[in-house]
Amino acid sequence: MNHEERLARQKNIRNFSIIAHIDHGKSTLADRLLEKTETVSSREMKSQTLDSMDLERERGITIKLNAVQLSYTAKNGEDYTFHLIDTPGHVDFTYEVSRSLAACEGALLVVDAAQGIEAQTLANVYLALDNDLEILPVINKIDLPAADPDKVKQEIEDVIGLDASEAVHASAKAGIGIEEILEQIVEKVPAPTGDPQAPLKALIFDSHYDQYKGVIVNIRIVEGTVKPGDKIRMMATGKEFEVIETGVFTPNISLRDELSVGDVGFLSAAIKNVGDTRVGDTITNAKTPASEPLPGYRRLNPMVFCGLYPIDSSKYVDLREALEKLELNDSALEYEAETSQALGFGYRCGFLGLLHMEIIQERIEREFKIDLITTAPSVVYNVVTTDGKELKVDNPSMMPDAQKIDHVEEPYVKASIMVPNDYVGSVMELCQQKRGNFITMDYLDASRVNIIYELPLAEIVYDFFDQLKSSTKGYASFDYELIGYKTSKLVKMDILLNGEQVDALSFIVHRDFSYERGKAIVEKLKNLIPRQQFEVPVQAAIGQKIVARSTIKSIGKNVLAKCYGGDISRKRKLLEKQKEGKKRMKQVGSVEVPQEAFMAVLKMDED
């Protein structure tokens, strides 16, 4: 392809993504766009083509990104190439969202015609505005009886300040408005502006590991071109590779001779480690490199840490292999070996957030068949000791003795919670309970409020969102961003089983809540840990001081004293089942502790 052909093609490229709240119909709309442009025939259409992992389908969220090329012949008779770039739908993955938005010139803002804008959507709209995207409002589910498009339009104008007068009225489910959306993309989303003759600048917005091709890097070409045989350099890591294949997803892999400005596709270059292809990094040509990388790259730091231990200690090596394999595909996952007195050998792992943690844990159990003990998630504390040293502590059991601590700082987030005004009271009560500082409250319209709180990250990492949903009957939506560290009166609480401290059960708690929490946790553990061979005291302690105590009773009777007749195989099965159940418990000293107990320390408030 020569320069003129490239420019002609570039003129008709449109890159966009879809911003929507969970359940507002993003995946269904994506499906319709693929169908309408005959990228995927309706016959081979699985519902929600873009969500490819089983887990994603099950949870109804997108975890890994996808980009699909669509061909569209517009009403003006010209052929256009669209790239639809999917974005993950969860706060844990905000940075990935921002990078995939940076790969676009436009975004469809999908808002449910009955529910209006949600906090998550708003956060992503701001990300899109930061990236100078042209935003096309789409009011979806227009066919619902409760749809109120005028109200939603007004909200879009009031809250975001966008002109919503040309917002498409659509129903992705019923196929209404799809063509209009495609036409608006042609008309309103700008064509990519880069120069195909300039040195290569390709933005990495995702990557995944393929066992045959190595890392497949999802890229958006901003300047220049790239083709097989080119020597490329990752500008942040300095690593160089030779391109083997270039192509696009249609949505299956389709090889192309080159990728030029505006193209959204992939390249493979026998890259063995996903860590070499960091999201947000710029790929350039090693021979004629660009002078500056694209803006916006930052290294992702895990926010939440927990210990992962195999229940069966002999699976330690298997667990390492599982983490190695997952890491290939997940540059945000961090892990290092750690040892717990109670749990033996395991790994301390860092995650972007709770969802990320649960996904990794679930994949290890499902795909690698390793039963795990997960210790309660912890944030990273800044501990300043009396001799002026500063320590980062991501494992409560590593907290220094209280006498040696001058003060402890913990990460805070700014949380914005959108809720109908009937629930303002319950949201504030919850935030107060979570040690929140009220900042402000804005009325979005007559009935909806955006409440801003500063909250300790530690208080929201576990089940804050679940609690928020249940205290607002599901109406609240929630988003947060990290705002830095603040000093708090925090203490370490230890748990003793049978007089022995169990390091994996230690947790950090605010001094003012410590007695209450101690009492609740020993009760909870008493109920979670089954009866043992002998009576086991459960104690909660701060330093040397015991603040709460309960007792697990000894087993009374555990024997089949039933008339089973000659059915021996049934007896056998019953014993096997009991034995299996026992295997899922961890022997801690002389006490058998079930998996759930280790998470219990954080899941307190529902009781």
Next chain:
Amino acid sequence: MRGMYIHIPFCHQICHYCDFNKVFFKNQPVDEYIESIGNELSILVEEGHSFKNLETVFLGGGTPTSLSEKQLDRLLEIIHQYVDIGSLKEFSTEANPDELTSGKLSVLKNGRVDRLSIGVQSFDTELLKRIGRTHGADDPLKVIKEARQLGFENISIDLIYGLPGQTSKQWEDTLDKALSLELPHYSGYSLIVEPKTVFYNLMNKGKLPLPGEDIETSMFSMLIDRMEAAKRQQYEISNFSIPGKESIHNLIYWENDEYAGIGAGAHGYLKGKRYANIGPLKKYMENADNGTRPIINQHEVTKIESMEEEMFLGLRKTAGVPFNSFETKFGKTLLEVYGVVIEDLSNKGLVEVAEDSLKLTRKGIFRGNEVFQEFLK
């Protein structure tokens, strides 16, 4: 093969806790079923099994006494046709107190049945009603008196503890009444709520007030103490007798020996294979009547499995697993195979290495499952 179990899957009333293979008596092909049992026996004989030197025959259910006198008579006639009754050491039947009429008792006596296992369950009228039994608290007394007059001496009753709403006092009263009968044998079972029972459904609805583990434990303890005080020795976790009156048939199970299981849904152990018969009556009868073994599955027990079974069945007996019989059966000593497990269990105080056998301790009896599962791979 040392024994034979014959399953009579009919009941006039279904108990709330029962999950055995059973159907309501009404409108069932009972006569035909009895003939099918004969057909199954004849198939086994054709396959080369012999019933000539059996020690025991056991009629169980369901309820064998749901049969009419005539049907019972025909069943016994068939058994006599295949089994050498003279060689039997024990010929038992299960019986419901309110169904054991003098007529049926005579039929059983004439058929050489010499042991009755009566399903009493409780001597508390209220409780009996609540668990779906049709008899009253006094029925067993009358029946036992009559049976004794007819010459039945070897009589056992079944009792259940841990019933919904049952108090320790009620259990104590039941034990008192039971022991006042001075029977040679008693069984005391704890209630296990199984799927597909009335109790299970109630439990899921939160409407089954079970006494709980602590009370159940003390009931078990009371059972053992009362029985021992009355010279009824605990010879198996749930069974008590005066010496020499142990149930030989049940000992066959616990000694890991072979037995035929006859009838719909019956389980057997023949020539190294454990098998289960087809449960649904129609299908069972079709097969038996067409000359094919009516089995739904069978499994050749491996040597390791057999050793495991030797342990988890044998340890149910208070006499335990004798070292010499283990070695004779498997060609290895018990300590060679399970030394590590035994040491661990013995340190926990759950088993005791006696002079010639391995036994549960009293603590081990209460926590038998913890012991048994250690012998599984």
